[in-house]
Amino acid sequence: MTVTAATQRARRPHPLVVMLRILIALVLVGVVALGAAVLLAPTPVVAATPVTPDVEPLPEPSIDWPTTARAAGYGVVGIDGGADSWATTGSDEAHPMASVTKLVTVLVVLEARPIEGDDRGETITLDDDDVRALTRAIAENAPVAPVRSGMQVTQRDLIEWSLVDSAGNAVWSLANWAFGDIDAFLAAADDWAARHGFEHTDLDDPAGLEAGSVSSADDLTRIALMAVEDPVVLSTIQLESVRIPGIGFAPNTNRLLGQHDIDGGKTGTLKVWGRNLFVTAIREVDGVERRVVGIVMGTIAADETDAAMVQLLESVWPNFGSRTILAEDTVVAEYRAPWGATTDAVTTGALEAHVFADHAPGWTSTTEPIEAGSTGTAVGEVRLDAGEVAAPVRTTGMLLAPDVWWRVTNAPQVLGWYWS
Incomplete structure (x- = not known):
């Protein structure tokens, strides 16, 4: 076939087609990049929420009051x-x-x-x-x-x-x-x-x-x-x-x-x-x-x-006597991730104190944030408000990482992890 200027023009793609092809390529690249960003976004650490445990009440004072006094x-x-x-x-x-x-x-x-x-x-x-x-x-x-x-x-x-x-x-x-x-x-x-x-x-x-x-x-x-x-x-x-x-x-x-x-x-x-x-x-x-x-x-x-x-x-x-203020394996905090995974933080030893009847000292817990995938991790302690008595706190199980489907369906939130 003889190549002429007319045939060359006939075989060249229309500029709109070229632009469309470029746009599609850019979209595909963007989708791939976005998907990679969603899938590879660093999972944030999860902070603990304190839990008020149900504890066995201590006995009230038993006093033999004198009846001869006013x-x-x-x-x-x-x-x-x-x-x-x-x-x-x-x-x-x-x-x-x-x-x-x-x-x-x-x-x-x-x-x-x-x-x-x-x-x-x-x-x-x-x-x-x-x-x-x-x-x-x-x-x-x-x-x-x-x-x-x-x-x-x-x-x-x-x-x-x-x-x-x-x-x-x-x-x-x-x-x-x-x-x-x-x-x-x-x-x-x-x-x-x-x-x-x-x-x-x-x-x-x-x-x-x-x-x-x-x-x-x-x-x-x-x-x-x-x-x-x-x-x-x-x-x-x-x-x-x-x-x-x-x-x-x-x-x-x-x-x-x-x-x-x-x-x-x-x-x-x-x-x-x-x-x-x-x-x-x-x-x-x-x-x-x-x-x-x-x-x-x-x-x-x-x-x-x-x-x-x-x-x-x-x-x-x-x-007067020694009493158990918090028993071993008492849940004192909970880790609840945005993607629904949970694990508890429990005492790994009993918190004991010498008290008078039910006049027991208060206690506070301190817990560290944890990463997804961690299991049986030492995360802090519980300590009496008065004194040096303390007991360690550990998580009870693995905090599962978010799966692919959750990442994809919650992409805006996941992308926000890059800046959190």
């Missing part, structure tokens, strides 16, 4: 850094504190005039007001520490005479010195009670000689917990006796001191009300020393008061 309470000093716990029974109203008021007075004074370590505190020169306080205490038939105008004593002297011998004039002198006069002290005591949430505690005098110096069993139990956490107060109420000039050694008024692991406390008696008693005891339970406090209010005879306190405290100790 009100009573116990408190447990916080375990392993946890919060203090307490409970009361009987009347929840405010009642005369009697000489337990002196404990409140000392706490108020120490907050304003703290003593560090074994220091005796400031030196105080007594005057005629202190002698008049002595005269009043004698008239009220209260225990006293003989004083004279010009006599010099230390702050800790007055605290010891007030809490060990329950000298009414000593605590009056302490409050008067710390705040300038008794009215200022009473205002400070009101402020102290309000700041600490003691709604039923009100002082009419520093010594508890007035029936208007009142508190409730709930307030006094919490005040007792504050007292044993103050090293000056605790060391003072633990003294078996105290030396008072002009008298010699006066014994601690707490008759239970040294019995039933009781190592401190404060007594109080008022004719119009009866007897109150605060004690604190320390006992080794499962190899760990634990401290508790007890409050008994409104008993009549001293023997009855002591028996009520012993009954109360001896029923508190059995509530």
